Amino acid sequence: MTGNVAVLDPAATPAPTITPDQLALIRTTIAKGATDDELRLFLFDCARQGVHPLDKLIHFTKRSGRYTPITSIDFMRIRAAQTGDCAGIDDAVFAGDPKTPSFAASVTVWRIVQGQRCAFTATARWNEYKPDQDFMWQKMPHGQLGKCAEALALRRGFPQELADLHTFEELDHDREAQPSTKRVVQRASEKAVGGAVVAGPAVAGDQVTAFRTVKEVRSFGKNQANFAVVLDGDPTEYTTKDGKLAAELGQFKGTDHKVYVSFRRVGGEYILDSFRIAD
Secondary structure (H helix, E strand, O other): OOOOOOOOOOOOOOOOOOOHHHHHHHHHOOOOOOOHHHHHHHHHHHHHHOOOHHHOOEEEEEEOOEEEEEEOHHHHHHHHHHOOOEEEEOOOEEEOOOOOOOOEEEEEEEEEEOOEEEEEEEEEEHHHHOOOOOHHHHHOHHHHHHHHHHHHHHHHHOHHHHOOOEEHHHHHHHOOOOHHHHHHHHHHHEEEEOOEEEEOOEEEOOEEEEEEEEEEEEEEOHHHOEEEEEEOOOOOEEEEOOHHHHHHHHOOOOOOOEEEEEEEEEOOEEEEEEEEEOO
8 A cells, every 4th residue: 555645745845854863763663574675665655745754644554464554534634734725524424323334424525626615525334444353443433433434535535645545443454463473472471370360471472462451551751751551460661652552552541451562671671562452
């Protein structure tokens, strides 16, 4: 999905300069595991949109073993607004019973075309987008499906500006499966203690994973730009500078939902890389 993504105005949105130090950081953090060709494609996608990779407006992900750029609905709105032709986005209109196959969301995006205000409407259906691991979809079905419909409508109204850009919600159903790793983590991380099953850090290849519920997520340090994650019954304190990742984990604070937290040991610190919800 790395098609010809057009920059609105190359003079107004020049490709940001990436220093060697920043490139090294990109390789080890936001584009971890990327091949040289995949990294070049990712940098190319960012450059054509005039954003710096470390701004995290376009994300490096892999879907079905292939590099796929993903963005947020906010970035798509920004791109549409920057054309000067966006004439409004209507609230989503819902049909059918929530969380059932009949559930659908429709959004209309308005654009000025040759002086006329034109409507571009798109519909997203529950059974086409809901993923198997669907905590947020069960918690906020209208919000998740509404974002999918809005992204569809925005691409329909602004095809050149948003070509091949998709949101996280649109591709939730197409997460890259890792069944073999999952089985290794489950076997290694669950241990019987006093008749109860508890979880401790486990190793699957080079990945270190903890399997627990989320006890606390808090910010700390200068400008509160660092985040600490504490899991129930786990003495390890995991840290990250990724505010979005911390916010997503914070949604599970105090719930019964267990998560797989992947981290790296750096000296005496445990740097949080990613997490996923347990089935």
